[in-house]
Amino acid sequence: MTAVYADLQDPSADIRAEIAERSGLLDPLNKIWFHKTAAAVIDADRCVRCGSCVAACPSQSIAIASDGLPTLVRMCTGCSACWDYCPLAGLRPERLWRIEGDEEPVDTAGRVLATYTARAAAPAAGAQDGGVVTALLEALFTAGQITGAIVTKPQGPFAGEAIIARTVEEIRGSAGSVYDQSLPLALLNDPPARPDERLALVGTPCQVTGLRALQRYDWRYRRSLASYVKYAIALFCTRSFDGKKLFREIASRGLPVAGLQKIGVSEGKLEAHAGDGSLLFAAPVKEFDDAALGGCSECADFSGRLADISVGSVGSAEGATTVLVRSEAGIRAWETASNHIASTPGCDLERVQRSSARNTRRAEAALERPLDPEAPLWISYEEHLSEYSGTERAPVTPPAHRSHHYTVAC
Numbered sequence: 001m002t003a004v005y006a007d008l009q010d011p012s013a014d015i016r017a018e019i020a021e022r023s024g025l026l027d028p029l030n031k032i033w034f035h036k037t038a039a040a041v042i043d044a045d046r047c048v049r050c051g052s053c054v055a056a057c058p059s060q061s062i063a064i065a066s067d068g069l070p071t072l073v074r075m076c077t078g079c080s081a082c083w084d085y086c087p088l089a090g091l092r093p094e095r096l097w098r099i100e101g102d103e104e105p106v107d108t109a110g111r112v113l114a115t116y117t118a119r120a121a122a123p124a125a126g127a128q129d130g131g132v133v134t135a136l137l138e139a140l141f142t143a144g145q146i147t148g149a150i151v152t153k154p155q156g157p158f159a160g161e162a163i164i165a166r167t168v169e170e171i172r173g174s175a176g177s178v179y180d181q182s183l184p185l186a187l188l189n190d191p192p193a194r195p196d197e198r199l200a201l202v203g204t205p206c207q208v209t210g211l212r213a214l215q216r217y218d219w220r221y222r223r224s225l226a227s228y229v230k231y232a233i234a235l236f237c238t239r240s241f242d243g244k245k246l247f248r249e250i251a252s253r254g255l256p257v258a259g260l261q262k263i264g265v266s267e268g269k270l271e272a273h274a275g276d277g278s279l280l281f282a283a284p285v286k287e288f289d290d291a292a293l294g295g296c297s298e299c300a301d302f303s304g305r306l307a308d309i310s311v312g313s314v315g316s317a318e319g320a321t322t323v324l325v326r327s328e329a330g331i332r333a334w335e336t337a338s339n340h341i342a343s344t345p346g347c348d349l350e351r352v353q354r355s356s357a358r359n360t361r362r363a364e365a366a367l368e369r370p371l372d373p374e375a376p377l378w379i380s381y382e383e384h385l386s387e388y389s390g391t392e393r394a395p396v397t398p399p400a401h402r403s404h405h406y407t408v409a410c
């Protein structure tokens with residue numbers, strides 16, 4: 001970590017004041033209003049639907065519109081938080097890895113304390129691989145270590161709803177991978193259900209990045225459950241999809257969608273299964289790239305480097321889950337779950353490293369800025385413009401509904 005950011009380690013620091021002082025953003029005309037985040041990310045087809053902007057907004061002015069994208073629903077104060085906490089806009093994720101103590105090279109799976117190949121002792125119906133995530137959450141919940149878990153409840157194979165599961169039934173009912181983004185960080189705007197709230201969050205790497213930024217750079221004006229999240233579990237991820245587009249892509253190729261119950265992506269293949277587990281089809285996942293979220297190609301984090309525990313199918317045999325334990329909290333969680341999960345130490349970490357390196361190369365090609373863990377954490381709107389203007393990912397004019405409240409109220 002460079003000295004200039006040392007004071008930002010203090011969670012009581014007022015981040016806007018810090019940024020204003022350092023960058024001269026005190027002039028209100030230089031504030032980064034929501035409509036700039038919309039122009040540069042949401043409507044430039046770069047949004048990966050993590051929900052950080054919704055959680056970061058202190059005036060709860062951002063919600064999810066019917067198009068599934070963050071949209072202004074109240075007045076925007078120009079506080080700039082949606083920009084600063086967006087991993088595709090003002091936040092440089094690879095710098096956050098360093099600040100969080102991960103010194104491993106950018107093209108690796110990051111800091112790993114222990115690895116396992118694992119299966120749940122009693123897998124939940126619909127579990128994706130070894131059912132390990134669900135078993136882990138269930139163990140933490142029944143041991144009283146968490147009061148709830150932010151998970152994505154499948155609503156068919158192409159959509160999911162982010163919920164805070166507060167019973168074993170709800171945790172088990174949310175097993176399986178949804179290849180669509182549910183913006184789970186938006187739930188961090190809820191008030192705590194109890195004073196001793198302790199949550200786990202399951203998310204894709206971009207969602208865990210957003211969570212860590214919210215936790216590290218708290219802001220006294222913001223109401224957020226981020227500080228109540230005690231365990232972050234990341235799912236390996238090369239890309240996510242717009243579920244409706246993925247459905248259309250599959251159907252338009254004449255591939256079977258009726259009876260399709262489960263989708264999996266692993267090592268370059270998209271596989272679709274029926275309810276009885278039989279394979280309906282397998283095809284190179286690249287063929288479905290038109291349905292993938294545009295911003296995913298700029299993401300260098302395959303393995304969820306900032307999680308306490310990361311999991312995926314790569315690195316283990318079919319029907320098992322690869323587990324990377326990364327932190328002290330991760331070690332505690334894994335020990336708690338030992339009676340719920342059958343595991344053997346080790347996995348094919350080489351394969352996980354190869355997938356990580358592939359994501360990094362893809363990000364380096366797609367990003368219009370350098371992938372640089374030593375560069376400043378925050379990226380100003382002007383810097384973004386200088387790097388992205390004139391490219392295919394340049395800011396665009398958002399549709400009127402995206403920031404209607406800015407137009408009429410600010």
Ligand SMILES: Cc1cc2nc3c(=O)[nH]c(=O)nc-3n(C[C@H](O)[C@H](O)[C@H](O)COP(=O)(O)OP(=O)(O)OC[C@H]3O[C@@H](n4cnc5c(N)ncnc54)[C@H](O)[C@@H]3O)c2cc1C
Pocket residue numbers: 126127128129130131132133134135151152153154160174175176177178179180181182184202203204235236237238239240241264265266267311312313314321322
């Ligand atoms: C979009 C996406 C892309 C992935 N890509 C890869 C990949 O390329 N390679 C690889 O090895 N593994 C990938 N995975 C991870 C893999 O599909 C499994 O989730 C993982 O192996 C855990 O399996 P499990 O049986 O232990 O989990 P389960 O016990 O089935 O539990 C899965 C948990 O994930 C939560 N969840 C499901 N979908 C989402 C979502 N979209 N966002 C947030 N939480 C969610 C569920 O609510 C549940 O708590 C991906 C997962 C997703 C969601």
Ligand code: SF4
Pocket residue numbers: 037041042046047048049050051052053054070082085086087088089
């Ligand atoms: S990528 Fe995440 S933080 Fe950025 S605009 Fe989309 S939902 Fe918001």
Ligand code: SF4
Pocket residue numbers: 048204205206207237238239240293295296297299300301
């Ligand atoms: S590829 Fe990266 S940005 Fe896209 S959903 Fe996965 S973690 Fe998020």
